[in-house]
Amino acid sequence: MAHRGRRQDHRRKTRKTRPTVQGTLRVMRPGHAVVDTPEGTFAVARRGLREGMSGDTVQVSLVPMHGRRGDPVAYVQGVVQRACSEFVGTYDFMDPLGVVSPLDGRLGHDFFVLPEDESVGRNGVRKGDVVRARIVEYPTRASAGVVTIEQRLGTSADLDLGVEGIIASHGLSTEFGSEVLAEAEKVVVRVGDELRSDPRRKDLREVTCVTIDPADARDFDDAVGAREVSGGYELDVHIADVTHYLPWGCAMDREAQRRACSTYLVDRVLPMLPERLCNDVCSLRPNEDRLAMTVRMRLDKRGEVLSFEACPSAIRSQARLSYDEVDRWLEDGMPPVDSDELCTTLSLLDRIAQLRLDVRARRGAIDFETTESKVHLDDAGRPTEITLRRRTRATSLVEEAMLLANECVAKMLAERDLAAAYRVHERPAPEDLKSCVPVLRELDLLREVGEERLVAGDPFALQEVLATAHGTGGEFLTNALLLRAQKRAIYLPHNEGHYALGARAYCHFTSPIRRYPDVLVHRALKRLLAGLPPQGELEAALPQLCRTCSDRERVADAAARESQQLKIAQYYAERIGERYGGVVVGCERFGLFVMLDETGAEGLLPTRALGDEWYVYDAERMCLIGESTGRVWRPGKRVAVCVAAAEPSKGQIDFVLA
Numbered sequence: 001m002a003h004r005g006r007r008q009d010h011r012r013k014t015r016k017t018r019p020t021v022q023g024t025l026r027v028m029r030p031g032h033a034v035v036d037t038p039e040g041t042f043a044v045a046r047r048g049l050r051e052g053m054s055g056d057t058v059q060v061s062l063v064p065m066h067g068r069r070g071d072p073v074a075y076v077q078g079v080v081q082r083a084c085s086e087f088v089g090t091y092d093f094m095d096p097l098g099v100v101s102p103l104d105g106r107l108g109h110d111f112f113v114l115p116e117d118e119s120v121g122r123n124g125v126r127k128g129d130v131v132r133a134r135i136v137e138y139p140t141r142a143s144a145g146v147v148t149i150e151q152r153l154g155t156s157a158d159l160d161l162g163v164e165g166i167i168a169s170h171g172l173s174t175e176f177g178s179e180v181l182a183e184a185e186k187v188v189v190r191v192g193d194e195l196r197s198d199p200r201r202k203d204l205r206e207v208t209c210v211t212i213d214p215a216d217a218r219d220f221d222d223a224v225g226a227r228e229v230s231g232g233y234e235l236d237v238h239i240a241d242v243t244h245y246l247p248w249g250c251a252m253d254r255e256a257q258r259r260a261c262s263t264y265l266v267d268r269v270l271p272m273l274p275e276r277l278c279n280d281v282c283s284l285r286p287n288e289d290r291l292a293m294t295v296r297m298r299l300d301k302r303g304e305v306l307s308f309e310a311c312p313s314a315i316r317s318q319a320r321l322s323y324d325e326v327d328r329w330l331e332d333g334m335p336p337v338d339s340d341e342l343c344t345t346l347s348l349l350d351r352i353a354q355l356r357l358d359v360r361a362r363r364g365a366i367d368f369e370t371t372e373s374k375v376h377l378d379d380a381g382r383p384t385e386i387t388l389r390r391r392t393r394a395t396s397l398v399e400e401a402m403l404l405a406n407e408c409v410a411k412m413l414a415e416r417d418l419a420a421a422y423r424v425h426e427r428p429a430p431e432d433l434k435s436c437v438p439v440l441r442e443l444d445l446l447r448e449v450g451e452e453r454l455v456a457g458d459p460f461a462l463q464e465v466l467a468t469a470h471g472t473g474g475e476f477l478t479n480a481l482l483l484r485a486q487k488r489a490i491y492l493p494h495n496e497g498h499y500a501l502g503a504r505a506y507c508h509f510t511s512p513i514r515r516y517p518d519v520l521v522h523r524a525l526k527r528l529l530a531g532l533p534p535q536g537e538l539e540a541a542l543p544q545l546c547r548t549c550s551d552r553e554r555v556a557d558a559a560a561r562e563s564q565q566l567k568i569a570q571y572y573a574e575r576i577g578e579r580y581g582g583v584v585v586g587c588e589r590f591g592l593f594v595m596l597d598e599t600g601a602e603g604l605l606p607t608r609a610l611g612d613e614w615y616v617y618d619a620e621r622m623c624l625i626g627e628s629t630g631r632v633w634r635p636g637k638r639v640a641v642c643v644a645a646a647e648p649s650k651g652q653i654d655f656v657l658a
Contacts, residue, residue: 005152005531007061012634014158014601015227017089019052019062019170020059020060020061020062020077021037021038021039021059021060021061021062022038022057022058022059022060022080023035023037023038023054023057023060023074024036024055024056024058024391025035025044025049025053025054025055025056025057025058025076026054026055027049027053027054027106027107027228028106028448029047029105029106029109029451029586029650030105030106030108030589030650031046031605031653032076032219032588032590033049033052033054034588035058035060035074035076037342038061039062040071040072040074040619041588042060042062042071042073043071043073043074043588043620043640044060044073044074044075044076045063045073045074045075045616047600048060048076049075049076049108049362049522050075050076050141051072051079051110051133051138051139051140051141052076052079053082053083053084053107053109053138054081054083054084054106054108054580056079056080056081056082056083056084057081057083057085057396058076058077058078058079058080059076059077059078059079059080060074060075060076060077060619061074061075061077062074063075063404065190065509066099067088070105071617071619075178078393079138082135082138084135084169084270085106085134085135085266086132086133086134086135086150086168086169086171087102087103087107087132087133087135087165087168087169088102088103088104088131088132088133088153088161088168088169089101089102089103089111089130089131089133089165089470090103090128090129090130090131090156090161090166091120091125091126091127091128091129091130091131091149091623092127093568096115097112097113097114097115098112098113098114098117098120098125098149098312099111099112099113099584100113100131100133100147100149100517101631103161103163103164103165103169103408103649104165104169105650106499106650107215109139109145110144110145111133111135111139111144111146111147111615112144112145112146112147112366112416113133113146113147113148113149114146117149117610119149119150120149122149123149123150123152124152125149125152125366127462128156129153129154129155129315130152130153130154130155130156130158130159130164131149131150131152131153132149132150132151132153132641133147133148133149133150134147134148134150134166135147136148150246151498153168153286156222159575160243160267161649162562162563162566162567162570162604162648162649162651163265163266163267163268163566164562165649166265166559166562166566167265167270167544167559169387170555170559170589171233171555172263172556172559173258173259173270174270176255176274177251177255179253180251180252180274181250181276181607182615183250183251183252183499184220184252184273184274184275184276184439184511185276186249186498187245187276187277187281187321189281189289189291190289191290192289192512194244194314197313198312200311200312200529201291201311201312201313201314201429202294202311202312202314203313203314203317204238204292204294204313204314204315205289205314206316206520207225207315208225208342208343208347209223209224209225209236209238209282209287209315209316209318210223210224210317210318210319210320210321210345210346211223211224211317211320211321212224212321212322212326212394212397212398213320213321213322213323213475214322214323215322215323215324218269218278218279219241219271219278219279219282219283219513219514220240220283220284220285220317220320220334220539221239221242221282221284221510221512221514222237222238222239222240222284222305222398222402222510222511223238223284223315223317224236224237224238224397224398224401225238225345225349226345226348226349226352227348229298230300230571231300231306232299232300232301232304232306232347233299233351233352234249234293234296234297234298234299235296235297235299235349235352235401235404235585236294236296236297236403237294237295237297237401237402237404237510238283238284238292238293238294238313238315238507239292239293239295239405239509239510239511239512239518239522240290240291240292240293240314240512240513241290241291241292241295241312241522242273242277242281242282242285242512242518242519242522243515243522243523243526244291244312244511245277245281245282246519247536248276248523248537248538249278252274252277253519253576254260254274256273256516256546257516257545258548258553259272259516259552260272260515260516260549260552260553260556261514261516261549261552261553261556262278262513262514262556263514263521263556263559263560263597264560265553265559265560265563266377266382266560266563266564266566266567267377267563267567268374271514272513272514272515272516273513277513278513278514279339280623282512282513284315284317284319285320286317286318286319286320286354287316287317287318288316288317289314289315289316289515290314290315290316290317291312291313291314292312292313292314292315292625293310293312293313293509293522293525293526294310294311294312294313294315295308295309295408295409296308296309296310296311297404297405297408298364299352299355301357302358302359303352303355303356303359304359304449305404305408308408308412309566310408310409310525310529311529311654312526312529318339318342319336319337319339319342321336321337323336323392323394323395323398324394326346326393326394327392327393327394329343329346329650330346330347330350330393330394330397331393335374343531344399344580348603349397349401350397351376351395352397352401353393353396353397353399353401353445354396356400356403357396357400358405360403362502364459364460364463364502365459365500365501365502365503366459366462366463366466366482366499366502368466368482368483369475370479370481370483371388371389371390371600372388372389373386373387373388373389373564373568373600373601374386374387374388374389374564374598375567375568375571377459377567377578379555383567383568383570383571385405386568386571386598386599386600386601387600388600391500394594395447397485400512402585402625403501404424405509405510406451406506406507406508406509406510407501407503407505407506408519409507409509409525410422410423410495410503410507410521410566411504411505412528412562412582413505413507413521413523413525413528414504414505415497416528416632418524418528418534419461419493419494419524419534419542420493420520420521420524420537420542421491421493421497421507421508421509421516421517421518421520421542421545421546421549422491422493422494422496422499422505422506422507423489423490423491423498423506423508423517424489424490424491424492424496424497424498424506425486425487425489425490425497425498425499425500425501425506425623426487426496426499427457427487427499427596428457428485428486428487428499429485429487430457432484432485433454433455433457433482433485433486434472436454436481436482436485437451437454437455438620438621439481439621439622439634440454440465440478442621443469443472443474443477443478445465445468445474446465446479446482446545447470448464449461449464449465451486456531457499459499459500459502459603462482462653463481466478466479466482473636473638474636475636476583476585476635476636477622477634477635477636478636479584480635481622481635485573486499487499488498488552488554490546491508491517491546491547491549491550492540492546493542493543493546503560507521508521509521509522509525509537516545517546517547517549519620520538520542523535523538532612541637545570552575554596562651565602565650565651566648566649567648568599568601568651568653569646569647569648569650569651569652569653570646570648571601572601572603572643572646573646573647573648575643576643576644576645576646577642577643577645578642579640579641579643580596580597580598580640580641580643580657580658581596581638581639581640582594582595582596582597582638582639582640582641583595583635583636583637583638583639583640584605584633584634584635584637585602585632585635586602586620586635587617587624587635588617589607589617589624590604590606590607591604591605591606591607591608591609592604592605592610592624592633592639593605593640594639594641595657596641601642601653602653603646603652603653603654603655604652604653604654604655605639605641605654605656605657606653606654607624609644609656609657610633610657611625611626611631612628613626613628613629614626614627614628615633621634622634622635630655632640639657640657641655641656641657641658642655643655643658644656
């Protein structure tokens with residue numbers, strides 16, 4: 001017995017002195033979590049989550065798996081910083097306590113409402129209602145978490161619980177305050193008056209231009225036009241003059257600062273600006289006079305910029321076209337409008353886009369192949385179809401014009417060292433690129449390039465690797481690897497260039513209806529054109545505004561992605577047992593993520609569904625290896641799967657091998 005006691009004491013001491021590392025906790029789905037640390041990404045042990053919740057910054061200990069090879073597993077030892085303060089859940093009553101169960105299963109805990117809390121009665125909450133709850137006490141190993149009810153959202157029958165849960169969990173705003181709406185209603189379009197009162201504003205209403213957007217777009221904040229001139233081309237980009245109606249510090253502006261961007265969910269748009277502005281006053285609707293900010297660029301025959309200028313303007317769009325209509329004209333010769341002049345303009349814009357693609361490639365811009373799923377809903381919010389958005393000649397036509405306008409405006413501001421919201425993308429870290437080398441070497445993609453150039457972040461080396469992989473079985477994996485190694489672009493009040501675009505200066509200027517950084521750039525540009533010094537109060541606020549815009553952009557992107565995943569899972573919940581072809585796009589210790597060819601939908605193929613043998617996870621090579629057969633599963637591998645299960649509330653699909 002004494003020996004056993006000493007052994008137990010020794011084990012306790014070993015656990016206490018085990019070193020810890022800090023990281024970010026990511027719950028992929030209930031029962032499966034990882035922690036991202038400076039030393040790598042580690043799976044969290046089955047009972048290792050403890051009081052941790054998805055998104056938290058945590059201290060973890062790394063423990064070897066007993067009797068198994070591979071990376072150690074993580075146990076949460078403490079929470080450094082909480083990520084979640086509010087969530088949406090369903091209310092139940094277990095006398096004397098109320099219980100709120102989060103709709104987001106990744107939170108992993110139910111929370112109590114204490115008997116003395118009056119928020120239940122104050123909000124008229126009943127059993128089964130959906131509520132927004134604020135966390136008062138976080139769960140610990142010794143006690144459950146406690147919440148108070150902030151708002152009753154409705155019954156399960158009233159709401160699309162999944163989407164409502166996403167909105168609340170990300171702290172998104174769905175309504176504008178009365179002061180903001182009242183201010184918006186006072187806005188009036190007076191184009192003629194503005195032209196008479198502002199001699200700098202050019203009247204371009206007779207110059208041909210057109211808006212090109214997705215078929216379901218409601219706000220049109222950019223219009224384009226082009227002409228062939230001696231020695232090359234002239235390209236016009238007209239952007240809605242939002243700041244004319246949005247003075248610094250007004251109620252609408254303060255709300256726009258707080259939201260920072262519009263959020264595009266699967267079933268609705270949560271706009272940055274009130275509808276009066278974004279869908280009416282500032283929208284460049286066809287055959288209506290509108291105020292704009294115009295950038296006119298002169299290009300040579302190769303698409304290189306010879307000169308450019310910017311000015312406030314008044315324009316009149318001649319047509320509102322969709323990408324599909326323009327693609328039918330460019331690919332099949334089917335005119336989208338009965339106007340030779342507009343069709344000529346579209347052909348010129350397409351020619352300029354192809355030239356600009358070549359220009360950007362020559363200077364080291366890196367284009368990754370990406371696809372995006374779009375879920376189509378009926379009037380009741382049920383998914384009816386999933387389509388894939390891909391780059392086309394029509395989307396490139398618009399994208400290249402916008403990229404060039406953004407560059408020209410950024411260059412104007414940066415050359416004068418003016419503070420604004422620059423879009424900055426840093427060169428990837430050498431260690432992140434180095435982690436790609438083992439897989440790229442195995443795919444035989446580094447023979448011509450050389451590891452040194454790749455690890456140094458030479459953009460031409462990345463271009464060559466992507467080009468070599470194109471059309472091969474390793475194309476998807478190569479794109480995914482190099483894209484994952486990139487840093488995320490952010491907003492900064494000073495220029496540091498844009499690595500992936502190969503641009504010495506870059507900013508967002510072309511979407512002020514839906515992005516606040518563009519509003520900041522418009523204000524800086526207007527003061528430059530008017531010969532005015534920077535606005536002191538705005539300049540002082542820029543660093544924090546840039547941080548807020550970068551943070552809220554991440555939130556909006558995550559919410560949009562989660563809402564799509566929710567409806568995709570709902571779509572496949574009615575297709576259990578159906579067979580599909582797909583490709584492995586991700587590999588974790590617990591299984592493979594497979595993307596379906598037809599729709600781009602992603603689901604999990606669990607390790608247990610790969611066969612009876614034990615699979616070892618090789619993090620360096622991003623693959624699972626069968627211990628008995630040596631069979632390798634990794635991103636890029638083709639696979640046929642059947643839908644085994646789908647949980648719409650969690651946005652999850654499970655596959656089995658077909």
